[in-house]
Amino acid sequence: MVVDFLSLAPDQQDVLASLPFDGHHLVTGPPGSGKSVLAVQRAVMLALTGEPVTLLTRSNLLRQSLEPLAAALGPEEGLDVSTVHRWLHSWHRARTGRPAPQADDGWFDWAAVFQVAAARYHGTGPLLVIDEGQDLPLDFYRLCRLIGARTTVFADECQRITDTQSTLAEISSLLTGPNRHDLTATHRTTRPVAVLAARFHVGGTRPALPDRAGPTPSLHRYGNAQQVAARVAEYTKTRPDEHVGVILRHTRHQMELAERLERLMPRSRLQTYVGEGAGRYRTLDLTRPGVTVLNRRSAKGLEFDTVFVPDTHLDAGDDPTGAGLRMLYYVLVTRPRTRLFLGYAGDKEPPLLVHIPATELVRDQSADTIAS
CATH class of the missing domain: 3.40.50.300 (P-loop containing nucleotide triphosphate hydrolases)
Structure with missing residues (x-):
């Protein structure tokens, strides 16, 4: 547009x-x-x-x-x-x-x-x-x-x-x-996403919250990478006109997830971007709906209808009060226009997220509910 x-x-x-x-x-x-x-x-x-x-x-x-x-x-x-x-x-x-x-x-x-x-x-x-x-x-x-x-x-x-x-x-x-x-107002996100993002804001005055309503962000526990792929595939199957971003910390995990999604969604519009790569992994059409699998380093300035960040457990060893980690999550959380799904592997929620109340971050929402 x-x-x-x-x-x-x-x-x-x-x-x-x-x-x-x-x-x-x-x-x-x-x-x-x-x-x-x-x-x-x-x-x-x-x-x-x-x-x-x-x-x-x-x-x-x-x-x-x-x-x-x-x-x-x-x-x-x-x-x-x-x-x-x-x-x-x-x-x-x-x-x-x-x-x-x-x-x-x-x-x-x-x-x-x-x-x-x-x-x-x-x-x-x-x-x-x-x-x-x-x-x-x-x-x-x-x-x-x-x-x-x-x-x-x-x-x-x-x-x-x-x-x-x-x-x-x-x-x-x-x-x-x-x-x-x-500029003081935000026009991209919904109010629930902006409320969660405010948790990670560092320094200065927090932006005013937008009025637009939307679903509360959720946090899901995954048993393995195949479950992540299945969850993304199930969600996007009923939303072919959405722009969906999946943002991962490591390039290797990014490419592995893209391969799994290609098998689960052979006719889907799937793209992935690797900054230091070439060819099909270097150029994207961001005007085209479908799933885009990205590295965190490439997410700045972009926006999607829905965003999945399924590997928050990889940040469990970082200081949850540190400005660097909080600014990173401030960027990640503010990428979606409407829906945000965070995820982690293991038995414990990452320290940065564990104290966020369920009113701002819903836990373990079922796949059936998410896909609806």
Whole structure:
């Protein structure tokens, strides 16, 4: 579905309309507040002025999810949707004839990149719109300042789940005081899902709860991986038009579950994504209903009608009070538009979930009830 300006909620329209074309801007908001949609809208508006604009994401899968909307709304030329890695390699190659030198952490030799920027920069810098900006390293924003990039950053530091990440204060400092614009409402999830998500919110003011009703999230105990596959297959059999996301911690478990689902649902529209893979596991059609099996690292910025997170037991050894684990679950829990099914293996609920009351997280709901 194409989300044009008139389809936006009033608070989203207000923020978008308040963004001047010049200067740096930082737009913040909770999950489901529409940051990704507004990032596309912002990039389209800038491109319509005639200057080239690049919409950047850290995640290749998030890039894939935004590209169709940008193509539907934007001009035929002048707007590129790219990952930060691809864009920086292209930027460096245009100036040196070589791709940017990489570092062991998967990013870049920033000192070498800065030298190229300092030696080759002339005139006005590029127009950049950045989605999920909290997941980019501080050195990327240092580069933006060095090359005079005019940036609009959409971010939520309560969703930082990567090893290289930036706080809103750090982004503001490196962009020399951008104009701040805040989204406060969430438009994606139901009220019961938002209530559970609030349990994992870290820092700052909790987002206001949405009014939309829906089923209470549930927690199910699985005996083995085959039961997980059977549960997902049974659920989706009666809902062929839903977008269902299954999010797992480990790539190996992700691929094993995808193989089981292919056997159980040979005619279904099943997709899986492996970030470091290629071919059929590297490209998805996120506009197509069906089941998508993902790794947690790829879930940021995405949304589904229903989400299964069946392996919460793998987090039992992590500190349930730690900010990292809580921010991870804040991201996972806020992916569904309507239904959320958490799961675990073993005899004990994971420490992070065990104290959540049944009014917010229903236990061991039967498969017959879930499929209805």
